[in-house]
Amino acid sequence: MMDYKFANRISTLAPSAIREILKYSSEPGFISLAAGSPASDAFPVEEISKISAQIFAERPMEALHYSVSEGYTPLRETVRDYMRKTQSVGNDDDNILITSGAQQVMDLATKAICNEGDAIICESPSFVGSVNAFRSYGLNLVGVPMESDGMNMEVLEQKLKTTPNVKLIYVIPNFQNPTGFCMSYEKRVRLYELAKQYSVMIIEDNPYGDIRFTGEPIPAIKSMDTDGLVIYAGSFSKVLAPAMRVGFCIAPAPVIQKMVVCKQVSDVHTQMWSQIITHQFMTKCDYAAHLEKIRAIYREKAKKAQEFIDKYIGDTVSYDAIEGGLFLWLRLPDSIPSEQVCTAALKYKVAVVPGSAFSIEGDDKINCIRINYSAPSDENLEKGIQLLAKTLEEFK
Amino acid sequence: MMDYKFANRISTLAPSAIREILKYSSEPGFISLAAGSPASDAFPVEEISKISAQIFAERPMEALHYSVSEGYTPLRETVRDYMRKTQSVGNDDDNILITSGAQQVMDLATKAICNEGDAIICESPSFVGSVNAFRSYGLNLVGVPMESDGMNMEVLEQKLKTTPNVKLIYVIPNFQNPTGFCMSYEKRVRLYELAKQYSVMIIEDNPYGDIRFTGEPIPAIKSMDTDGLVIYAGSFSKVLAPAMRVGFCIAPAPVIQKMVVCKQVSDVHTQMWSQIITHQFMTKCDYAAHLEKIRAIYREKAKKAQEFIDKYIGDTVSYDAIEGGLFLWLRLPDSIPSEQVCTAALKYKVAVVPGSAFSIEGDDKINCIRINYSAPSDENLEKGIQLLAKTLEEFK
Numbered sequence: 001m002m003d004y005k006f007a008n009r010i011s012t013l014a015p016s017a018i019r020e021i022l023k024y025s026s027e028p029g030f031i032s033l034a035a036g037s038p039a040s041d042a043f044p045v046e047e048i049s050k051i052s053a054q055i056f057a058e059r060p061m062e063a064l065h066y067s068v069s070e071g072y073t074p075l076r077e078t079v080r081d082y083m084r085k086t087q088s089v090g091n092d093d094d095n096i097l098i099t100s101g102a103q104q105v106m107d108l109a110t111k112a113i114c115n116e117g118d119a120i121i122c123e124s125p126s127f128v129g130s131v132n133a134f135r136s137y138g139l140n141l142v143g144v145p146m147e148s149d150g151m152n153m154e155v156l157e158q159k160l161k162t163t164p165n166v167k168l169i170y171v172i173p174n175f176q177n178p179t180g181f182c183m184s185y186e187k188r189v190r191l192y193e194l195a196k197q198y199s200v201m202i203i204e205d206n207p208y209g210d211i212r213f214t215g216e217p218i219p220a221i222k223s224m225d226t227d228g229l230v231i232y233a234g235s236f237s238k239v240l241a242p243a244m245r246v247g248f249c250i251a252p253a254p255v256i257q258k259m260v261v262c263k264q265v266s267d268v269h270t271q272m273w274s275q276i277i278t279h280q281f282m283t284k285c286d287y288a289a290h291l292e293k294i295r296a297i298y299r300e301k302a303k304k305a306q307e308f309i310d311k312y313i314g315d316t317v318s319y320d321a322i323e324g325g326l327f328l329w330l331r332l333p334d335s336i337p338s339e340q341v342c343t344a345a346l347k348y349k350v351a352v353v354p355g356s357a358f359s360i361e362g363d364d365k366i367n368c369i370r371i372n373y374s375a376p377s378d379e380n381l382e383k384g385i386q387l388l389a390k391t392l393e394e395f396k
Numbered sequence: 397m398m399d400y401k402f403a404n405r406i407s408t409l410a411p412s413a414i415r416e417i418l419k420y421s422s423e424p425g426f427i428s429l430a431a432g433s434p435a436s437d438a439f440p441v442e443e444i445s446k447i448s449a450q451i452f453a454e455r456p457m458e459a460l461h462y463s464v465s466e467g468y469t470p471l472r473e474t475v476r477d478y479m480r481k482t483q484s485v486g487n488d489d490d491n492i493l494i495t496s497g498a499q500q501v502m503d504l505a506t507k508a509i510c511n512e513g514d515a516i517i518c519e520s521p522s523f524v525g526s527v528n529a530f531r532s533y534g535l536n537l538v539g540v541p542m543e544s545d546g547m548n549m550e551v552l553e554q555k556l557k558t559t560p561n562v563k564l565i566y567v568i569p570n571f572q573n574p575t576g577f578c579m580s581y582e583k584r585v586r587l588y589e590l591a592k593q594y595s596v597m598i599i600e601d602n603p604y605g606d607i608r609f610t611g612e613p614i615p616a617i618k619s620m621d622t623d624g625l626v627i628y629a630g631s632f633s634k635v636l637a638p639a640m641r642v643g644f645c646i647a648p649a650p651v652i653q654k655m656v657v658c659k660q661v662s663d664v665h666t667q668m669w670s671q672i673i674t675h676q677f678m679t680k681c682d683y684a685a686h687l688e689k690i691r692a693i694y695r696e697k698a699k700k701a702q703e704f705i706d707k708y709i710g711d712t713v714s715y716d717a718i719e720g721g722l723f724l725w726l727r728l729p730d731s732i733p734s735e736q737v738c739t740a741a742l743k744y745k746v747a748v749v750p751g752s753a754f755s756i757e758g759d760d761k762i763n764c765i766r767i768n769y770s771a772p773s774d775e776n777l778e779k780g781i782q783l784l785a786k787t788l789e790e791f792k
Contacts, residue, residue: 010657245663
């Protein structure tokens with residue numbers, strides 16, 4: 001048999017702690033608070049079903065024939081106008097690309113911009129999917145500690161000063177994965193200044209921004225982008241449905257042009273039915289009302305999650321009250337090691353992920369646990385937190 | 397403004413001659429014989445529409461929620477069994493991955509296996525989409541001249557001997573793009589022997605194999621794969637519909653495992669609705685009858701194309717009678733330069749692609765023109781070839 005040798009770039013992509021936990025969590029009887037999935041009762045099933053029937057009644061060929069790599073033109077125009085009007089994201093120097101989920105933005109942007117060995121600065125902890133995309137192009141990953149109001153700007157500046165060949169800074173400014181934290185307006189302004197000063201581009205990943213159920217939205221970094229520094233990634237996975245795999249990228253035209261070339265050789269174009277559904281949903285349904293509806297669902301779920309935590313483990317853990325997104329970030333006392341808690345929890349058939357699994361350089365001391373409250377039912381959420389309470393008792 | 401710098405790996409991916417031609421060909425009044433698209437009247441629109449309605453009536457969540465990167469399990473099993481039974485493709489050492497079109501197989505396999513600077517051997521000319529995927533990972537592309545019965549085996553052996561770090565050999569054994577040629581059984585056996593001898597893996601790309609409308613199928617190289625050397629890429633783009641973006645890869649399990657990791661960081665998983673439609677179509681409809689039906693459509697179209705060519709330009713060009721696929725490969729006499737013909741044809745509003753656009757190393761003397769007969773209507777096909785005849789007259 002062949003002696004298989006693989007590319008160096010993927011040698012660091014070993015199965016992660018999260019994957020191991022997720023493997024368990026799909027077993028029968030398991031309660032998973034470990035996923036990053038949106039709430040299924042927020043999916044507009046009826047509307048998607050109706051639009052789909054219309055597509056096949058009126059113009060099936062549009063949904064079935066090859067299209068262009070840039071994306072379905074009516075959807076591109078609708079999203080571009082919507083993002084400009086509602087969030088001041090995108091200007092005349094920008095262009096838009098429809099992607100197969102926001103994950104593909106990380107893939108294509110990295111591929112287009114970075115050589116192997118170039119550096120990317122990330123919040124630490126950060127979203128494993130993006131971080132592994134960066135690793136898969138052989139990048140040097142540099143972590144900057146995450147704080148309740150976003151990454152530490154002094155450390156960021158120092159890293160920009162001392163790290164060779166930094167090409168990108170990757171941030172999730174709203175309801176970050178895994179922490180749920182938002183970057184403050186002041187830090188967004190400062191981040192932009194620093195990126196400009198050091199001629200480094202920013203990837204602003206915003207999959208959760210639409211799920212703000214309390215408090216005031218903070219302007220996107222992209223809305224300040226007069227210098228063409230920001231690559232903005234948006235997603236319909238949480239607003240419509242993740243399996244449709246529709247995301248988008250708004251970035252300076254020269255960057256989009258290169259990303260389109262990379263997309264063409266990756267998957268030619270994003271699935272058309274999904275693109276048409278998304279366009280029709282945004283233009284023919286009441287999009288604003290839909291967003292309000294899903295925010296209400298998440299608001300209710302988040303309230304319950306916080307009640308259960310306060311009730312069952314409030315004496316052991318602490319957390320910042322959440323204003324949106326999918327996650328709660330539990331801080332554990334030093335005496336209780338989060339990694340061991342997550343392993344022990346598997347015995348009780350509850351799956352939660354230790355904060356350290358999201359570390360960038362592996363040496364951060366992150367004694368936290370990420371709780372996903374959007375995917376489980378209310379019943380399972382309560383039961384899961386009760387089981388986590390039982391687990392925590394073992395460590396006292 | 398930012399001074400944009402891009403990755404070295406994409407520096408050779410400049411807009412190609414084909415893209416320029418395709419740009420013209422989408423203008424109103426243009427007749428395109430330049431595309432690589434399947435015949436739209438072969439798409440099973442009614443069946444897809446019905447299955448889609450059923451999905452939303454019976455189990456919408458399956459089509460909307462996140463799934464695994466490997467692909468929808470029932471589809472994986474159905475395709476695996478089908479390919480084993482009908483084509484002896486895949487054995488117990490292999491695994492299967494559902495991809496976002498067969499294009500993604502090239503992307504993921506290259507990413508998983510090749511370091512920058514590694515070499516890949518390709519038929520020359522070959523499919524630009526795959527070739528650019530290889531280029532986008534900084535590979536050294538080595539061309540082996542294409543003959544009517546497949547790549548020249550003496551040159552292949554010499555290239556394997558003399559080229560450092562050859563990791564892959566890329567072939568389209570059935571109705572190759574752009575030539576329409578099939579690799580003979582003898583050459584398939586020899587190719588496999590050589591790959592084994594030099595410990596190089598083969599990517600067998602087979603998007604057109606199902607569209608054989610005359611003659612006997614030749615066994616897949618993958619059907620001989622007792623040593624785990626062959627990565628097989630299949631596609632539903634020509635059999636169902638391209639915009640659904642469903643392809644698959646059958647390859648040794650360790651290779652699939654690495655490709656899954658790469659897929660996870662690229663687009664997480666292939667769009668679910670498309671995967672379920674494909675599965676239902678294969679299991680609930682008469683798949684064999686559907687294949688017969690589309691073969692009949694292509695047989696008829698190919699017959700007409702050859703009649704028109706014989707009638708209008710038969711005295712100037714020559715070609716091998718075709719038994720399947722989407723393309724006809726016109727050989728021009730030395731006195732008539734194909735590139736100039738293709739440029740001149742644009743004046744007459746007909747788009748065809750010169751063979752040189754598919755060259756691997758750019759130095760091949762390929763005085764041919766690729767004709768796509770599957771996408772245009774019969775009327776446009778005739779008119780297009782008449783216009784090509786007019787163009788050729790200019791060069792006499």
